[in-house]
Amino acid sequence: MIKIKPPNSYFEEDGGNIRIVWRNTLYADFEKNLLEKAIKRKFKIKAELKVEDGYLRINHENKELGNFVIFLIQNYLREFLRNKYTKRRVLYIHEGMNIPLLGYNAFGLIDRGTNLIQVRGSTGCNVSCIFCSVDEGPYSRTRILDYVVDVDYLLKWFNEVAQFKGKRLEAHLDGQGEPLVYPFIVELVQGLRENPNVSVISMQSNGALLNDKLIEELAEAGLDRVNLSIHSFDPEKAKMLMGMKDYDLNHVLEMAEALINAGIDVLFAPVIIFGINDMEAESFIEFARKIGAGKRWPALGFQNYVPYKFGRHPSVKFLSFKKFYNWLRELEEKTDMRPLVLKPEHFGMHKRRFIPLEFHVGEVVKVKIILPGRIEGEMLAVARNRLIEVINTNAKVGDEIKVKIVRTRHGIYIGTPIK
Numbered sequence: 074m075i076k077i078k079p080p081n082s083y084f085e086e087d088g089g090n091i092r093i094v095w096r097n098t099l100y101a102d103f104e105k106n107l108l109e110k111a112i113k114r115k116f117k118i119k120a121e122l123k124v125e126d127g128y129l130r131i132n133h134e135n136k137e138l139g140n141f142v143i144f145l146i147q148n149y150l151r152e153f154l155r156n157k158y159t160k161r162r163v164l165y166i167h168e169g170m171n172i173p174l175l176g177y178n179a180f181g182l183i184d185r186g187t188n189l190i191q192v193r194g195s196t197g198c199n200v201s202c203i204f205c206s207v208d209e210g211p212y213s214r215t216r217i218l219d220y221v222v223d224v225d226y227l228l229k230w231f232n233e234v235a236q237f238k239g240k241r242l243e244a245h246l247d248g249q250g251e252p253l254v255y256p257f258i259v260e261l262v263q264g265l266r267e268n269p270n271v272s273v274i275s276m277q278s279n280g281a282l283l284n285d286k287l288i289e290e291l292a293e294a295g296l297d298r299v300n301l302s303i304h305s306f307d308p309e310k311a312k313m314l315m316g317m318k319d320y321d322l323n324h325v326l327e328m329a330e331a332l333i334n335a336g337i338d339v340l341f342a343p344v345i346i347f348g349i350n351d352m353e354a355e356s357f358i359e360f361a362r363k364i365g366a367g368k369r370w371p372a373l374g375f376q377n378y379v380p381y382k383f384g385r386h387p388s389v390k391f392l393s394f395k396k397f398y399n400w401l402r403e404l405e406e407k408t409d410m411r412p413l414v415l416k417p418e419h420f421g422m423h424k425r426r427f428i429p430l431e432f433h434v435g436e437v438v439k440v441k442i443i444l445p446g447r448i449e450g451e452m453l454a455v456a457r458n459r460l461i462e463v464i465n466t467n468a469k470v471g472d473e474i475k476v477k478i479v480r481t482r483h484g485i486y487i488g489t490p491i492k
């Protein structure tokens with residue numbers, strides 16, 4: 074009997090499929106009888122595959138046969154990858170593909186002209202907040218694809234950007250999705266810590282995927298702060314807002330304390346929807362005080378619910394920012410918790426020279442389509458070592474087309490095809 078379990082993986086059996094789960098967040102399904110046929114073709118024997126305790130067992134002793142199965146799985150793994158939470162197909166971006174990591178807002182790096190660089194390793198989320206600005210999670214109706222960027226490749230691009238941007242940088246792990254879904258999150262934090270230009274590493278997270286072991290690893294790797302998105306202290310309301318029946322508020326609250334005990338600062342970042350959770354604001358403040366959140370940075374970062382064009386829209390009223398800031402000021406007076414009206418300087422953020430733009434609005438550029446986009450009618454293209462999101466297109470991967478650049482804000486490029 075041969076037993077197989079490649080590093081960072083385990084097997085599951087799902088009907089006629091052998092499923093390999095890699096780093097707990099990605100999986101790929103292989104048809105059992107196709108694997109058995111491949112073995113028969115090569116070794117002229119009838120093999121039986123079975124999964125037990127996470128191992129793939131093959132009823133033969135031939136070691137070469139085991140190596141062959143590992144070879145098959147590893148070779149095809151990337152091609153068949155799916156995200157465990159969204160079940161969407163995953164495109165694995167690595168150095169060999171020669172894809173730039175600047176220009177697109179779903180993965181790679183974003184420079185908004187400050188000392189903070191947003192680092193986005195993957196898309197996809199484990200929950201489906203009813204207000205999500207990017208319509209993420211298992212119940213997304215618009216996102217059709219996920220990306221994962223190889224960690225060494227992401228760090229390579231980060232190091233180049235950091236060299237340009239200079240010292241005292243904050244690397245902020247966020248994304249169109251949940252950063253803890255990124256399968257290499259610990260290695261990413263470790264790698265960022267090794268960059269001498271990075272002084273702070275922070276993460277925006279819903280916290281549900283944290284556990285004691287992961288917190289320990291993240292603390293050791295050098296994570297400084299988590300902006301924790303918790304939106305209610307009522308377990309049922311929290312489930313409703315997070316759009317997940319099995320969302321475990323208590324677990325996330327425990328993890329918030331565990332983060333602080335591990336030396337990682339916590340900033341609570343509730344999205345306030347007036348009429349739904351604004352009345353809980355004082356409970357947030359009380360809880361943040363009780364567990365000692367906000368040691369180096371503010372303890373609370375209340376966010377005003379904004380209906381986003383490509384997000385989900387619960388039928389609620391949007392409160393103007395003027396009223397929202399008045400509400401925050403009143404809350405400061407009432408609770409003596411300061412600051413609640415947050416400013417960039419509370420985070421040591423300041424303006425820095427932008428990475429120069431490669432295109433200007435209105436320019437017509439010849440681009441090469443290299444990847445499908447995240448929503449219907451969107452493709453990703455490359456020109457001048459930058460990514461460009463091409464919208465309203467039916468072009469295919471490999472096509473070379475002309476696009477007109479319609480947006481360049483913060484180095485995120487959007488183009489439309491020219492007929």
Ligand SMILES: C[S@@+](CC[C@H](N)C(=O)[O-])C[C@H]1O[C@@H](n2cnc3c(N)ncnc32)[C@H](O)[C@@H]1O
Pocket residue numbers: 198204205206207247248249250251252277278279300301302342343344376377378379380381384
């Ligand atoms: C898109 S999420 C990505 C990171 C992570 N999944 C999270 O929720 O913390 C980034 C932040 O935006 C907040 N957010 C999402 N939709 C929003 C909306 N419609 N209005 C205001 N804030 C929103 C989230 O609560 C979170 O704090």
Ligand code: SF4
Pocket residue numbers: 198199200201202205206207208209210249250251279302
């Ligand atoms: S707001 Fe964050 S946690 Fe909620 S669905 Fe969107 S990406 Fe996921």
